[in-house]
Amino acid sequence: MATEPSSKLPADRLALVYQLSKTFNSSLNLEDVLNSVMDEVISATHAERGFVVLRADDGQLEFSAARGVDQATIGQPEFQISRGVMERVARDGEGVLTSDAQQDERFMSRQSVMSLGLRSILCAPLRVKEKVLGAIYVDNRLHAGIFMPADLELLNAIASSAATAIENARLYQVAVDKGRMERELSMARRVQTGLIPDAIPELAGWEFAASWLPAREVAGDFYDFIPREGRDLGLVIADVTDKGMGAALFMALTRSMVRASLEGETTAAEAITKANRLICANSTTAMPVTLFYGRVTPSGGGLIYVNAGHNPPLLYRSSSGSFEELGRTGLVLGVDSSIQLDQHSTSLEPGDCLVLYTDGVTDALNAAEQPFGEQRLRGAIQRGASGSAQTIAQGLLHALQEFIGGADPFDDITLLVAKRS
Secondary structure, X not given: OOOOOHHHOOHHHHHHHHHHHHHHOOOOOHHHHHHHHHHHHHHHHOOOEEEEEEEOOOOOEEEEEEEEOOOOEOOOHHHOOOHHHHHHHHHHOXXXXXXXXXXXXXXXXXXXXXXXXXXXXXXXXXXXXOEEEEXXXXXXXXXXXXXXXXXXXXXXXXXXXXXXXXXXXXXXXXXXHHHHHHHXXXXXXXXXXXXXXXXXXXXXXXXXXEEEEOOOOOOOEEEEEEEOHHHOEEEEEEEEOOOHHHHHHHHHHHHHHHHHHOOOOOOHHHHHHHHHHHHHHOOOOOOOEEEEEEEEOOOOOEEEEEEEOXXXXXXXXXXXXXXXXXOOOEOOEOOOOOOOOOOEEEEOOOOOEEEEEOHHHHOOEOOOOOEOHHHHHHHHHHHHOOOOHHHHHHHHHHHHHHHHOOOOOOOOEEEEEEEEO
C-alpha cells in the first residue's frame, strides 16, 4: 500500500519526524541508532513490538533490532513475526498496513501470521535514494484495527529519516572496521618483517643475497638463514599455498617449526620430516607448504638439500653456462604427518650460483597476462652470473619489474641467491 509523501503530514507529525531525525542522527553507533529508531517508532505508533531487518552483503535480510513496548530486547526475533511481510516490503519498496492480519486475504495463507496470532501490522521500507536497506516493522498481536493509513504515512516518514541515520552509522562502522583492520595488518606486517633476516650472513667462500616482496600487507612466503654447528649454514625458502592473514600465520608457524627441528638433528631429511610432523600436529587447518632446505659448507662447496614440493632451485654452472635443477625429494609439508623426505647432495664450484625462488617469480604476469616463466628467469640469471650474488639478485628483480611493468604482483616474490666465490 503506497502512502502520501511526508510533506502531507499534519504539522504536529512533521515536527515529530523532525525531532526524531535529530535523535536518530545524534549517534554513529549502529546499535544505539537501531535501538533508538525502534523505541521511538513503537512510541509514535503505539505498537506492541518493533523489528528492523537490514540487507547483508549476500543480499539476505538479517534481524538487526527487536524491541518491545518496555524498551527491552526481544530474543529470537526470527520466530516472533512473519518474515514474508518484511521480505515483501524490502523487495517491493512499498509499505504495508493491515488492520487485522487474521482476516486479511493477503496474509491468511501465511502459516506464521495465523499461528502467531498477528493482527495489526505496519511495515515500511528503509530507503536511501533508490537503495532499499531493509524494512522496519511494528505490530500488535492483541488488538485489531489500531493502525490507520495515517500511521503508515507516519511510519514511512520516520523510516525515511531512520534509513539515512542507519546508513551513516553503517558507513561509519565500515570505516572504523577498515581502520582497525589496516592497523592490525600493519602490526602483522611489522611482526612478519621481524621474522625475515635483517642481515645477510657471511660464510667463507660464499656470497648470499635475498629479497622478500609481499604482494599484500602480509605474505605466505619467507626465506631464512640458519647458522649450524661446525660453521655450516642452512638456507630455507618456503611458500604457503594460500594468501592473506591465514597464510601469514601459517608462515610464522612453519618458520618456527623448521628452526626447532633443525636443533640437534642428524640429517637434513630427518629434520624437515620432523618439522612436517610438528606443523601437522600444531595446526587444525591443512595449509600446504612448499619448502626447500639446503645446507652449505664453508669449504669444498658442498650442498645437502631437501626439496618438499618446492619449485626446483636453479644451479648455474659457470664453466659450461648450463643449468641444473634441484628437484623434489618429497611431498609438500603441512598435509600428511606420515610422509618421509629424502635428501640429495651436490656441490658448487667457484663461480657457480644457486637461485632459490617462489612461484611468484615465474608466475608474475605482464599487461598481456603472459607469465615471466622459467626461461626468462634463466636468462636473467645467466646475464648476471659473472657478478656477485647481490648483482644476480638485483638483475633478476630488474628484469622481472621490466617485464610486469606497472601491473601489481599477484603473488609474493621471494628470492635467495647463493654463489660460490
